[in-house]
Amino acid sequence: MTEQISLRDTVVPAPSPRLGEGARRASDDASGSRRSGATPAEAPAWLQIAPFAAIFVLFFLVPLGLTVMVSFWDYNEYQILPAFTVRSYVEIFEGCFVKLPELCVTFKTYLSTLKFCLSVWLITLVIGFFIAYFLAFYVRSTAVQVALFLICTIPFWTSNIIRTISWIPLLGRNGLINSTLVRIGAIHQPIEWLIYSDFSVIMSLVHLYTLFMIVPIFNSMMRIDRALVEAAYDGGASGWQTLWNVIIPLSKPGIVIGSIFVVTIVMGDFVTVGVMGGQQIASVGKVINTQMTALQFPPAAANSVILLIAVLFVIWGLTRMVDIRKEL
């Protein structure tokens, strides 16, 4: 956890040395009332981050604090009772450790979510990396790059629900793929697992989130000094050697940022898993959703806190691999 704290400390932007006339006047007013001992030169920087900090505190830290608080409250059928209890946490992990190696619901659900997370991450990484590579190194004209990027965003032109429901006519028992395969004689019975299966969930998630991998990797690749590629070539490196020893190391920040996007979204997703899995596949988000609709806010909050910790762990692991701050 010390790593986390140091990360946060350094993320805070250094005070800007530039001072506008208006800002300087404002800083004089502000510094008079502050006791923190900050020099007047720091004040404008504080003012500059104030609006965002306020939004961050109001709409992120406060709700997060409330969630943590409620997760330790008690509840009944229709209300939450402000009395400290660890009931929700105890119930979430009920029988989880005594029954091992048999998995309890919570572990099963997390395992399932992690499985999707890992597969989707791997697939989007490979696909996203090569699409970004193509866009960055093979497409020369900016106009074509922009056009191709727009094509990548097509999956987002409709609502999430419509996007997922529309898979049925394609992948269903009587869908396009099955009926075509049957007609050309490739199969005799429709393939059942094209939809409402792990396969369809992973495919749908990959379809949706590859873009989140493409954009940051592309961004990293565009910053790579082309002279380095030439130098590698001049030094006698093969295409794969250049890719492995030059391009990939320099694309790491993009890869990590893209991975963070994909991992956090997939960990929390329950709509896609629900619709594409025929509601038969568990996800942490769905458990939270079910508890919310049953007005069981404390266990829902406790599950959210556990999910948050799990996601933070994954991100912590990713940032261990690459020092994003240094690379940016």
Add this chain to the structure above:
Amino acid sequence: MPKTTRPAGLTRRSVVKGAGAAATAGAITGFPAVHAQEPKVLRYLGTAVNQSSAIAKKVKEDTGITIEYVPVTTDEVTKRVITQPNSFDIVDEEYFQLRKVVPSGNLLGMDARRIKYADKITPIFTKGELPNGKKIGDQGTAPKKVFYLEGQTSKTFSAQPTEWITLIPTVYNADTLGIRPDLIGRPIESWKELLNPEFKGKAALLNIPSIGIMDAALVVEAMGLHTYADKGNMTKAEIDLTMKVMTDAKKSGQFRAFWQDFNESVNLMASGEVVIQSMWSPAVTAVRSKGIACTYQPLKEGYRAWAAGFGAPRTLSGRKADLAYEFINWFLDGWAGAFLNRQGYYSAVLETAKSKMEPYEWAYWMEGKPAEKDIMSPDGTLLEKAGVVRDGGSYEQRMGSVVCWNSVMDENDYLVKKWNEFIAA
């Protein structure tokens, strides 16, 4: 305030419809003298299924009341009533949810003396029997158990009739399994068919724990595995047993999918992914209106029923309360009842609805007789050709075969846990 900007737009429309009084009020807003004629607006919280624009339009014509729909899902209604009781003026919710809502104290008893047709409300609600006196099943949260409050602000139900009613009934129905007769090709008579291996990978169940488990219980009972004292209020052991049967079926691949949203059930059925599933009446109609055969199959074990009604938030008073009562009285006056009956639901005051329906419509929808003429939906699309008989027959046959009602169990907390296990299995 957004409300002050609204009357302008509405006023223009009102003029077109000839509602002159409202127009005048809108035009001279700001004068204290005309405060009494402020636009009549009611914020109506409920599920989208019940919030018809045709009803809102007709109310406006008849009474000048503008209905502002706040559409949310079934579970969300309860959440809103409990967490944001000031965000609506009238709520349309199901009786089974009252066991959560009433103890929270956020609902105000409706004054029976201000409801014109209070004593004409069908005895299904007040006594748990048909108009002809036949008792019907009362397992689960039957409306008669939660119909009266001890006092207007009481948090407990009264077993005896009082003048304080929890919800003024609007609509109710009897639910059963929907099937694709063309793909099944043989008669279906029992709930146990849902788990028949013949339909492996082609069955579906709804993914709302409190309702899904009751359908499951009907199946378990039909299979002869267990007889419940009350399917709507199981013991922990009964929940375990029911979920075990369903979990085994799930693991063996019986279910193609679970559905949560009405439209999902329509898609599953229409695409042929599923041939037998728990379903709601309008979903069956939606599949049929695509020209696909779908039957709302009456089963020998009976139906699971539900009922909804209008309630008032704790804060309702004064002019808003007057408007709410005016609207409810309009609702029970027949037009809305006829509208609902024509959708295959049932209305709370039968005689007023009958007066607003054609005799052949009443005969088809309520008496279970073959349609004399083509049956049209309220919006004018063809529902059934002449000669067809309604699935399940007459009102007495359908409502008379109800065995249990949607409910919230005492062990609801445990049920939700078990349901999450079931989904994860």
